[in-house]
Amino acid sequence: MSNAKTANIGARLDRLPNSSWHVKMWLVTAFALLVCWSNGIGGAVQNILLNEVHWLEPGSTLLAMWGTTYTIGQLFGALIGGPIGDKIGRKKSILLYEVIHIIAMLGGAASPNVTVLYVFRLLQGLSLGALLVVLFAGFTEYVPGRNRGTWSSRTSFLGNWAHPICNGLALVVGMTVASYDMNWRIQYMIPSILSIIASIWVYKKFPESPRWLESQGRVEEADRIMTMIEKEIEAATGKPLPEVTVEPKAVKQLPYSALFKGKLLKRTIVGSLVLIGMNTIQYTLMNWMPSMLSSMGYSTSDSQFMTMFGLFGAPFGIFIASLIMDKVPRKVMGVCLLVLMAVLGVITGQQTTMNGLILWTFLLNTIIYMYVCYASAVYVPEMWPTSAKLSGSGFSNAMGRVSNIFFPFLVTYVANSMGASGVFVLISIVAVIIAVCILFLGIETRGESVEDIGNIE
Numbered sequence: 339m340s341n342a343k344t345a346n347i348g349a350r351l352d353r354l355p356n357s358s359w360h361v362k363m364w365l366v367t368a369f370a371l372l373v374c375w376s377n378g379i380g381g382a383v384q385n386i387l388l389n390e391v392h393w394l395e396p397g398s399t400l401l402a403m404w405g406t407t408y409t410i411g412q413l414f415g416a417l418i419g420g421p422i423g424d425k426i427g428r429k430k431s432i433l434l435y436e437v438i439h440i441i442a443m444l445g446g447a448a449s450p451n452v453t454v455l456y457v458f459r460l461l462q463g464l465s466l467g468a469l470l471v472v473l474f475a476g477f478t479e480y481v482p483g484r485n486r487g488t489w490s491s492r493t494s495f496l497g498n499w500a501h502p503i504c505n506g507l508a509l510v511v512g513m514t515v516a517s518y519d520m521n522w523r524i525q526y527m528i529p530s531i532l533s534i535i536a537s538i539w540v541y542k543k544f545p546e547s548p549r550w551l552e553s554q555g556r557v558e559e560a561d562r563i564m565t566m567i568e569k570e571i572e573a574a575t576g577k578p579l580p581e582v583t584v585e586p587k588a589v590k591q592l593p594y595s596a597l598f599k600g601k602l603l604k605r606t607i608v609g610s611l612v613l614i615g616m617n618t619i620q621y622t623l624m625n626w627m628p629s630m631l632s633s634m635g636y637s638t639s640d641s642q643f644m645t646m647f648g649l650f651g652a653p654f655g656i657f658i659a660s661l662i663m664d665k666v667p668r669k670v671m672g673v674c675l676l677v678l679m680a681v682l683g684v685i686t687g688q689q690t691t692m693n694g695l696i697l698w699t700f701l702l703n704t705i706i707y708m709y710v711c712y713a714s715a716v717y718v719p720e721m722w723p724t725s726a727k728l729s730g731s732g733f734s735n736a737m738g739r740v741s742n743i744f745f746p747f748l749v750t751y752v753a754n755s756m757g758a759s760g761v762f763v764l765i766s767i768v769a770v771i772i773a774v775c776i777l778f779l780g781i782e783t784r785g786e787s788v789e790d791i792g793n794i795e
Contacts, residue, residue, distance in 0.1 A: 347548045348789040349584035358573045360481060362388045364489055366539050367477045371497030371531035374469055376443050376462040378504040383522045390518035391613035393452040407456055411463020419468020420732020421594050421697040424725060428476035428547040436537040439465035440530050447526035455686045475731035475756040476717035479549040483787045487716045491660035494715035498656055540591035549788060553589045553725040587789045597733060601794040609718045610780045615739030615772035616713040619765050620706055634758050647696050651703030659711040668717050669780045675709040680766035687762030720783050723792030
C-alpha cells in the first residue's frame, strides 16, 4: 500500500486529547476483563467438587488435571486466537471469544458429570486465553502513544479485581445456597450473565479498530470510523481538534511467519521471555505460598491469613504502576522491577517470623504485580505492528502458558530439596535472567506511535 492509499489513522488517533470517548473505550474493555472469571472461580469450584459433591477424589488423575486442563486450553487459545483476531478484526474477535466463553461457562454449569465438565473447562481456558490477548493487545490501538501505558495500566487495575470479587461472590453464594450441587453451578452462571452484558456493550459501543482496517487496505471504512470518533470527541470537548502534523506512513500487512524472522523474531523472543517470567513468578507465589508457609511450621489458618494479606499487594502494585508507567522508559522499568523482585525474593526467603513474612511478602507481591501490569497489559501488547499485533501477543502469551505447565515440577523439586527459601531463590534467579534479556534484546516503546513501533524496515 502506498502512502497515498492511507487515511493517516495513526497520526489522527495520536493527536486526540483525552476525552469521554477514551474513558468509554477503557470502561468497556476493563468491564469485559473484570467479569470473564471462569479462571477465578476454579479453586472454589474444585473445592466443592472434591470435598462436597465428590466428583473429584483426592490423589486422582482427574484432580491433578483440573488446573492443567484449563492451562492447556489457555495456551492454545492464545496461540490460535491471535492470528484469528488479526484476520477478522478486533471487535469481531472479542465478540467471538466472548460467545464461546459464555457458552463454555453455561455448559459447565449444566454439566451432568465430571467428564462433560472437563470438556467445557478446556473450552473455557481456550476462549479466555484468546479473549485476554485481544482485549489487552487490541486496546493499545485505540489510545494515543503519549499515554498508552497509563490507559492500559488502568485497564489492568480494574481487571485484576476479578479474583477478589468473584471469590467474594462465591462466599456469598456459599452462605445463601444450601445445596452444594447448585452452589458451584451458580458460580458459573453469574459471570456468564455479566459477560453477556459486556458483549452487548462491546457490540454497541466498541468500534472496529481504524488502525486495523487501514492495515487491511480497508481505508474508506477506517476513515469513516475515524471521522465518527473525531466528531464525537469534538462534541464532548467543545473544541476543534489539533491539526494533523505527521505525514502518513505506509501500513503493511504481515504474514504470521514474519514473527519468526528479522527484527520481529527478536521481539517474539523478548515478548515470550517477559511473559514466561511473569507467569512463573506470579503463579508460583499465588499457588505455592500457602503450602510453603505450612512447610515452615505455620498452621493452615495462619498460612491462609498471611497469603491473603500478602496478596493485597496486587491491586496496590498495579495502582502504582498506572501512575508511573508513562514516566519511565519501558526497558528501564522492566529491568528495575525484575531486579527488585530478585532482591525481595532472597530477603523474603530469609524471614523466620510471621510479621517479617507478611511485610516482605506484601512488598514482593507489590513489585510482582507492577511487573504483571507492565508485561501483560503494556509492554508485550504494544511491541507489534498492527497487522501482527494479536498474533505476536498471542504467541508470547502461549509461551508464557507453556512455562506454567512445566515450571511447577521444578518448584516441587526445589521445595522438597531446599525448602521454602529455595523457592524464593528460584524466583530471584528467574527474575535476573529475564532482566538481562530485556536489557540486551528489548525495544523501547514508551511514547512511540503504533506505526513507528511497527516500522521494521
